[in-house]
Amino acid sequence: xxxxxxEDDAETSxxxxxxxxxxxxxxxxxxxxxxxxxxxxxxxxDVVVMDRMLPGMDGLSLIKSLRAGGxxxxxxxxTALGGxxxxxxxxxxxxxxxxxxxxxxxxxxxxxNALARRPPFRAExxxxxxxxxxxxxxxxxxxxxxxxxDLKPKEFALLEYLMQNAGRVVTRTMLLEHVWDFHFDPKTTxxxxxxxxxxxxxxxxxxxxxxxTPAGPQLLTVRGAGYxxxxx
Amino acid sequence: MRAICLPRTRRFPIRVAHLRSTRARVAxxxxxxxxxxxxxxxxxxxxxxxxxxxxxxxxxxxREMTLARHIYAAHPMAEAARLIQVREERPAGFEFRLTDPAxxxxxxxxxxxxxDPDLSTVQTPQTKSxxxxxxxxxxxxxxxxxxxxxxxxxxPDGAQLALGEDLGRSRELKSLFLRTFVLTSGxxxxxxxxxxxxxxxxxxxxxxQIARTADAVSGRDLGVRAPVRNHERADDIDRLALSVNRMLxxxxxxxxxxxxxxxxxxxxxxxxxxxxxxxxxTALAGPPSADLxxxxxxxxxxxxxxxxxxxxxxxxxxxxEAGSAEARPNLLNLAAxxxxxxxxxxxxxxxxxxxxxxEAPASATVMGQRPLITQMxxxxxxNALIHTPAGASVLVKVARAEAGGARLSVxxxxxxxxxxxxxxxxxxxxxxxxxRTTPGSGLGLSLVSAIxxxxxxxxxxADAAPGLRIAVDFPSPNxxxx
Numbered sequence: 001x002x003x004x005x006x007e008d009d010a011e012t013s014x015x016x017x018x019x020x021x022x023x024x025x026x027x028x029x030x031x032x033x034x035x036x037x038x039x040x041x042x043x044x045x046d047v048v049v050m051d052r053m054l055p056g057m058d059g060l061s062l063i064k065s066l067r068a069g070g071x072x073x074x075x076x077x078x079t080a081l082g083g084x085x086x087x088x089x090x091x092x093x094x095x096x097x098x099x100x101x102x103x104x105x106x107x108x109x110x111x112x113n114a115l116a117r118r119p120p121f122r123a124e125x126x127x128x129x130x131x132x133x134x135x136x137x138x139x140x141x142x143x144x145x146x147x148x149x150d151l152k153p154k155e156f157a158l159l160e161y162l163m164q165n166a167g168r169v170v171t172r173t174m175l176l177e178h179v180w181d182f183h184f185d186p187k188t189t190x191x192x193x194x195x196x197x198x199x200x201x202x203x204x205x206x207x208x209x210x211x212x213t214p215a216g217p218q219l220l221t222v223r224g225a226g227y228x229x230x231x232x
Numbered sequence: 233m234r235a236i237c238l239p240r241t242r243r244f245p246i247r248v249a250h251l252r253s254t255r256a257r258v259a260x261x262x263x264x265x266x267x268x269x270x271x272x273x274x275x276x277x278x279x280x281x282x283x284x285x286x287x288x289x290x291x292x293x294x295r296e297m298t299l300a301r302h303i304y305a306a307h308p309m310a311e312a313a314r315l316i317q318v319r320e321e322r323p324a325g326f327e328f329r330l331t332d333p334a335x336x337x338x339x340x341x342x343x344x345x346x347x348d349p350d351l352s353t354v355q356t357p358q359t360k361s362x363x364x365x366x367x368x369x370x371x372x373x374x375x376x377x378x379x380x381x382x383x384x385x386x387x388p389d390g391a392q393l394a395l396g397e398d399l400g401r402s403r404e405l406k407s408l409f410l411r412t413f414v415l416t417s418g419x420x421x422x423x424x425x426x427x428x429x430x431x432x433x434x435x436x437x438x439x440x441q442i443a444r445t446a447d448a449v450s451g452r453d454l455g456v457r458a459p460v461r462n463h464e465r466a467d468d469i470d471r472l473a474l475s476v477n478r479m480l481x482x483x484x485x486x487x488x489x490x491x492x493x494x495x496x497x498x499x500x501x502x503x504x505x506x507x508x509x510x511x512x513x514t515a516l517a518g519p520p521s522a523d524l525x526x527x528x529x530x531x532x533x534x535x536x537x538x539x540x541x542x543x544x545x546x547x548x549x550x551x552x553e554a555g556s557a558e559a560r561p562n563l564l565n566l567a568a569x570x571x572x573x574x575x576x577x578x579x580x581x582x583x584x585x586x587x588x589x590x591e592a593p594a595s596a597t598v599m600g601q602r603p604l605i606t607q608m609x610x611x612x613x614x615n616a617l618i619h620t621p622a623g624a625s626v627l628v629k630v631a632r633a634e635a636g637g638a639r640l641s642v643x644x645x646x647x648x649x650x651x652x653x654x655x656x657x658x659x660x661x662x663x664x665x666x667x668r669t670t671p672g673s674g675l676g677l678s679l680v681s682a683i684x685x686x687x688x689x690x691x692x693x694a695d696a697a698p699g700l701r702i703a704v705d706f707p708s709p710n711x712x713x714x
Contacts, residue, residue, distance in 0.1 A: 188618070
């Protein structure tokens with residue numbers, strides 16, 4: 001995957017680039033807004049990681065220019081400004097995601113992966129399938145190997161998001177933002193308890209299965225990063 | 233900024249000169265106005281006074297002439313002359329002269345030679361005539377430079393009767409009026425001028441007090457406020473003073489907020505940063521071991537997260553207290569948002585052994601920003617869950633209030649908070665003694681309070697008997713500050 005990093009702080013830029021390269025991505029780096037715009041228009045990237053405050057041309061103008069130029073590459077904003085207004089402003093300018101500095105690399109990596117592999121027109125996909133797990137978005141039902149799972153609304157939304165990103169790590173923060181629309185630390189184990197309930201329901205269903213059927217999906221905890229739904 | 237740098241000696245005369253010229257302008261304008269007003273009224277009175285005085289002389293002369301004619305017709309000439317003389321020598325009588333048909337004066341001393349018939353004005357010579365020089369009687373003096381209005385009539389037998397009144401008498405009246413007018417209007421002008429000037433001085437003095445207040449504030453004394461004479465019935469200058477004072481309060485509040493943030497940063501970030509440094513130094517001083525380093529680094533990373541969370545919360549609070557939080561309020565259903573938050577926390581509340589209850593009407597509308605209201609409810613709920621033991625009940629309740637507002641309350645039946653500490657829990661970094669070991673930065677409720685404040689909502693902590701109840705009263709959507 002090809003990632004463009006537009007960041008004027010050398011240390012942050014090197015940290016992000018090194019991490020992404022270790023993950024097997026190819027990285028181009030720009031040090032100011034003008035270089036970033038030139039690179040983004042000149043080449044095709046899978047994701048752009050962009051600082052909001054840049055010399056030459058600030059992030060908001062840069063992203064507006066990109067969108068005006070027809071470049072639909074997903075953009076993640078990095079920013080030291082964490083206010084509600086700042087986030088809304090960034091998303092309205094055309095950013096796809098927003099990450100407040102300082103951030104952990106695991107968080108950035110999970111978001112880069114989620115954005116880059118987001119399938120097109122996913123809103124029109126009526127059913128999601130991961131292993132023996134089948135989710136119907138229209139009927140809002142989930143079946144494990146044909147047997148219905150009884151999930152509460154937020155458990156359904158959580159599982160839906162995990163299935164969309166099956167095989168990829170999603171962080172606790174990503175889940176809070178997408179499932180609950182919480183953009184703050186809830187101070188309690190909201191995500192953890194929901195995950196363990198879904199996991200318990202899947203396990204309960206699975207234990208009823210007779211031996212020999214497929215193991216089905218696993219809801220894994222990735223230490224220091226987040227959660228991942230693996231097909232088997 | 234430049235004004236502050238100017239030396240006092242330079243600024244002071246400029247301001248006083250300005251006020252003095254205001255005073256001088258007011259005085260000049262008053263004098264001009266008074267002179268115009270009194271001049272107009274004086275002229276009008278003069279004109280009104282002149283007409284009737286002149287007219288009444290003629291009327292009175294003719295009336296007297298009619299009477300004299302009757303006397304003359306009813307008596308022989310000598311008798312008539314005597315009667316007329318007696319009559320005219322009364323104090324209110326006229327000057328007169330009766331001449332026989334031959335033109336000789338029979339009786340009377342009205343000066344002048346032959347007279348025109350009917351009305352005329354006789355002017356006696358300006359200087360004494362030669363024969364009068366030797367005669368220094370008062371009578372002779374009186375005949376110098378007089379103007380006499382005379383009515384002459386030729387009687388049926390050819391004799392002539394003339395009656396006259398000295399015009400000096402009406403002049404005396406006019407000059408009396410003039411003297412009185414000048415004296416009274418002058419006095420009125422002086423009194424009014426003095427009153428107006430002292431009033432203007434008073435007003436300017438009060439304005440100067442406000443100016444001095446502003447100077448004092450520029451000179452770093454932020455506690456000074458402009459004096460207000462009457463708060464209930466404020467006049468223009470009181471309102472100016474009140475506006476200036478409100479502005480100063482706001483500035484002082486913002487400054488205090490900025491100072492508070494820097495104090496908070498200094499005091500409360502220094503401690504975890506010191507711990508961080510201690511851990512790193514301890515690890516470096518110990519034996520070089522990858523395992524020990526890993527433990528130290530993990531601990532350090534946790535401390536850094538702690539510092540960052542505190543920093544983030546402080547900035548959010550400061551942003552909201554400064555009122556600079558992006559204000560794009562929408563109509564929100566407080567009941568629905570609260571329901572979502574309660575459902576989000578329910579599994580973890582159950583896992584920690586709490587009973588979580590929720591009561592709300594179908595809809596309770598408030599004006600606000602959804603992310604902030606969500607965070608407020610979440611912070612209140614998390615606060616209740618963290619600070620009450622397992623087995624406690626937490627009730628989240630939304631209710632419609634009078635006048636279109638809404639009330640959100642979160643109550644628990646935990647240990648509660650002592651009355652004297654209830655207001656303090658909204659302060660930054662305030663933590664009850666028994667909570668020192670529970671997780672948290674001491675900023676959660678401060679943030680709730682700041683969010684309430686920018687929504688124009690009132691927050692209060694009360695005794696839920698047992699336990700603590702924190703209630704947020706939102707104003708009606710029509711009364712939202714934004």
